[in-house]
Amino acid sequence: MSKLIIRNxxxxxxASRLDxxxxxxxxxxxxxxxxxxxxxxxxxxxxxxxxxxAPGFIDMHVHLREPGFEHAETIExxxxxxxxxxxxxxxxxxxxxPVNDNATVTSYIxxxxxxxxxxxxxxxxxxxxxxxxxxxxxxxxxKDAGIVAISDDGRPVMNARVMRRAMETARSFGLPVIxxxxxxxxxxGGDMNEGVQSVRLGLRGIPAASEDVMVARDILLxxxxxxxxxxxxxxxxxxxxxxxFAKARGLAVTSEATPHHxxxxxxxxPDYDSNYKMKPPLRSTCDVAxxxxxxxxxxxxxxxxxxxPHAGSEKMQEFEQCPFGILGLETAIGITLExxxxxxxxxxxxxxxxxxxxPDRVLNLNRGRLAVGAPADVTLFDxxxxxxxxxxxSASKSRNSPxxxxxxxxxxxxxxxxxxxxxAADHVGLGIPAASQ
Amino acid sequence: MPGGLLGIESxxxxxxxxxxxxAKRFQPRQTDSKKSDQLRGRMIVNLFFEASTRxxxxxxxxxxxxxxxxxxxxASASSVSKGESLVDTLNTLGAMHPDAxxxxxxxxGAPHFLARYLVETPIINxxxxxxxxxxxxxxxxxxxxxxxxxLEGLRVAxxxxxxxxxVARSNMYLLSKFGAHIVLCGPASLLPPELxxxxxxxxxTHKMEDAIRDADVIMMLRVQLExxxxxxxxxxxxxxxxxxxxxxxxxxxPDAxxxHPGPINRGREISSEVADSQRSVILNQVExxxxxxxxxxxxxxxx
Numbered sequence: 192m193s194k195l196i197i198r199n200x201x202x203x204x205x206a207s208r209l210d211x212x213x214x215x216x217x218x219x220x221x222x223x224x225x226x227x228x229x230x231x232x233x234x235x236x237x238x239x240x241x242x243x244x245a246p247g248f249i250d251m252h253v254h255l256r257e258p259g260f261e262h263a264e265t266i267e268x269x270x271x272x273x274x275x276x277x278x279x280x281x282x283x284x285x286x287x288x289p290v291n292d293n294a295t296v297t298s299y300i301x302x303x304x305x306x307x308x309x310x311x312x313x314x315x316x317x318x319x320x321x322x323x324x325x326x327x328x329x330x331x332x333x334k335d336a337g338i339v340a341i342s343d344d345g346r347p348v349m350n351a352r353v354m355r356r357a358m359e360t361a362r363s364f365g366l367p368v369i370x371x372x373x374x375x376x377x378x379x380g381g382d383m384n385e386g387v388q389s390v391r392l393g394l395r396g397i398p399a400a401s402e403d404v405m406v407a408r409d410i411l412l413x414x415x416x417x418x419x420x421x422x423x424x425x426x427x428x429x430x431x432x433x434x435x436f437a438k439a440r441g442l443a444v445t446s447e448a449t450p451h452h453x454x455x456x457x458x459x460x461p462d463y464d465s466n467y468k469m470k471p472p473l474r475s476t477c478d479v480a481x482x483x484x485x486x487x488x489x490x491x492x493x494x495x496x497x498x499x500p501h502a503g504s505e506k507m508q509e510f511e512q513c514p515f516g517i518l519g520l521e522t523a524i525g526i527t528l529e530x531x532x533x534x535x536x537x538x539x540x541x542x543x544x545x546x547x548x549x550p551d552r553v554l555n556l557n558r559g560r561l562a563v564g565a566p567a568d569v570t571l572f573d574x575x576x577x578x579x580x581x582x583x584x585s586a587s588k589s590r591n592s593p594x595x596x597x598x599x600x601x602x603x604x605x606x607x608x609x610x611x612x613x614x615a616a617d618h619v620g621l622g623i624p625a626a627s628q
Numbered sequence: 629m630p631g632g633l634l635g636i637e638s639x640x641x642x643x644x645x646x647x648x649x650x651a652k653r654f655q656p657r658q659t660d661s662k663k664s665d666q667l668r669g670r671m672i673v674n675l676f677f678e679a680s681t682r683x684x685x686x687x688x689x690x691x692x693x694x695x696x697x698x699x700x701x702x703a704s705a706s707s708v709s710k711g712e713s714l715v716d717t718l719n720t721l722g723a724m725h726p727d728a729x730x731x732x733x734x735x736x737g738a739p740h741f742l743a744r745y746l747v748e749t750p751i752i753n754x755x756x757x758x759x760x761x762x763x764x765x766x767x768x769x770x771x772x773x774x775x776x777x778x779l780e781g782l783r784v785a786x787x788x789x790x791x792x793x794x795v796a797r798s799n800m801y802l803l804s805k806f807g808a809h810i811v812l813c814g815p816a817s818l819l820p821p822e823l824x825x826x827x828x829x830x831x832x833t834h835k836m837e838d839a840i841r842d843a844d845v846i847m848m849l850r851v852q853l854e855x856x857x858x859x860x861x862x863x864x865x866x867x868x869x870x871x872x873x874x875x876x877x878x879x880x881x882p883d884a885x886x887x888h889p890g891p892i893n894r895g896r897e898i899s900s901e902v903a904d905s906q907r908s909v910i911l912n913q914v915e916x917x918x919x920x921x922x923x924x925x926x927x928x929x930x931x
Binding site: 385386387389390391392393394396462463465504507508509510511512 | 737740791
């Protein structure tokens with residue numbers, strides 16, 4: 192089979208703490224060697240001078256909308272958006288129709304992904320049947336079918352006893368429990384963060400406390416059950432504090448943050464622009480600072496996008512009628528460079544960690560490393576080139592992004608999955624024949 | 629005001645003064661049903677997605693007095709009830725090229741959302757959700773200025789469900805711009821502390837007596853029965869703590885006036901004795917609605 196050498200890139204592998212200009216050799220879809228001046232006869236050469244060469248990025252929180260909502264996204268279109276954003280692996284949430292609460296749906300998603308996705312797709316199963324919060328889903332059977340975690344994302348389990356049983360079950364099957372932490376009674380009817388802006392705009396507020404009380408509950412339940420609890424899209428400063436506290440107590444607790452939660456505050460939303468409406472909502476500037484600090488300190492383990500496509504007609508409504516969620520896959524690297532790396536808050540190696548070993552440690556995907564013998568999932572990105580995000584050219588089927596028209600410094604350049612180039616930026620002549628795609 | 633009137637917050641003093649002065653000139657025509665031809669041949673669509681008596685009627689009368697054609701559409705009678713989206717409804721109306729759309733909607737920001745898509749047609753906000761009701765604040769200011777030389781330094785108490793009141797927000801912005809002191813008063817659940825940050829010169833209290841003491845103007849807000857559960861007060865208890873009664877009036881300035889945007893709930897937020905007293909200017913507010921809306925329409929549609 193094909194041989195490929197990625198030449199002269201800055202190779203960064205957080206697992207081995209490697210950060211050096213060298214070559215990466217790929218053979219038969221796996222990493223065959225890493226080092227200076229590798230020479231393999233018959234290889235295609237890919238010039239990565241000036242580029243970062245990292246393990247394939249993992250987005251552990253996306254919505255692919257298939258089955259059920261194919262007008263907004265499909266496994267194929269979502270996977271192409273992932274590739275265009277530098278991601279080689281994505282984990283899809285179970286809030287499809289039907290809900291991924293049994294092995295049949297899990298297998299369907301995996302089969303569709305094998306046939307149509309250009310990146311690796313790892314399904315996340317529901318916690319409860321229909322994500323209705325009452326009876327546990329077929330967690331063990333879904334695990335056998337290939338789920339990597341359970342979550343009732345978007346429709347969180349309100350009943351603490353049900354959550355306790357879910358954690359016990361998940362622990363016995365070695366799965367993490369990912370919770371979208373929101374007390375639905377407290378957030379009831381809210382459309383944006385509760386604060387001066389919501390009062391000013393006359394929109395119902397979602398208090399940060401609605402997240403905090405559930406983070407607190409789940410930390411206590413994780414201690415009770417010994418389960419691995421993962422906080423999805425953490426957005427509030429008190430939640431970050433509690434997470435650091437739980438980690439210090441040695442609990443199996445992890446978390447992810449989205450780029451929009453460390454990039455934007457509620458005060459930056461243009462009045463009633465539904466491309467800024469998501470859950471959790473954009474919080475205060477204090478919360479944004481706390482999320483950033485949590486990423487720096489390690490309280491937050493991963494960056495995940497919560498890529499949530501919605502068709503234009505769904506977002507073209509009165510603000511309070513619009514569904515929650517925004518696109519995220521294609522802008523994640525650009526935002527992270529802009530907000531965290533360029534201002535010097537984190538190193539490039541830490542950034543790579545947040546997209547690779549960080550999520551891999553949560554989910555045990557056996558991805559996110561550049562090691563000989565590992566699948567050749569590789570993300571190439573640069574840190575300087577200026578580019579402007581045009582959502583109308585997005586690979587996603589939806590257009591709901593607050594970053595449309597934003598100019599970034601640095602972004603994804605090419606994405607390789609199992610040694611195959613599945614996406615390359617327009618400007619790049621990597622010397623790769625189109626046939627290898 | 630090219631592009632319509634979405635709210636008071638973004639207006640400056642000069643624009644507001646211009647409308648209020650013009651409204652004063654229109655006041656004699658409130659009682660004179662003769663039409664002029666200032667806006668002859670102009671078509672104004674009144675699109676009301678929410679029940680309204682006084683606002684809709686007074687926009688209609690204002691338009692007609694200026695010689696414009698006014699068409700009123702209520703949501704239940706339109707294709708909205710057939711499931712048409714707001715954008716499609718407005719695009720359809722827009723295609724008929726009205727010169728302005730006067731719109732009331734239960735969703736905060738609905739007119740702002742539409743103004744982004746319907747750039748050709750000025751939109752006049754006749755009340756959006758719990759956000760703003762700009763013409764109400766303008767007619768309230770006109771009513772106060774009919775009795776006081778200036779708004780500056782006046783102490784204005786606004787009492788009731790502030791959180792859900794578009795009338796309160798628009799009045800806060802307007803009065804604050806002119807240097808009035810605004811005291812907001814209501815039950816804790818209906819008085820979020822963030823209100824104090826919306827404009828300068830705003831203070832908050834949960835005690836009715838503190839709000840009314842030395843007030844020049846007392847603005848009562850309608851108890852929104854559908855939101856009463858959020859206050860956790862029974863009707864009785866609410867009236868006990870936040871209802872305006874005759875005995876309160878001795879705390880206010882001797883010549884203080886009582887206002888209410890209507891419709892009033894007698895015995896809930898205001899006693900009949902106060903509502904019908906000499907202090908009450910509630911019907912003057914309704915009258916001024918016509919003059920103020922004439923001034924707004926002229927400003928937006930006039931040449």
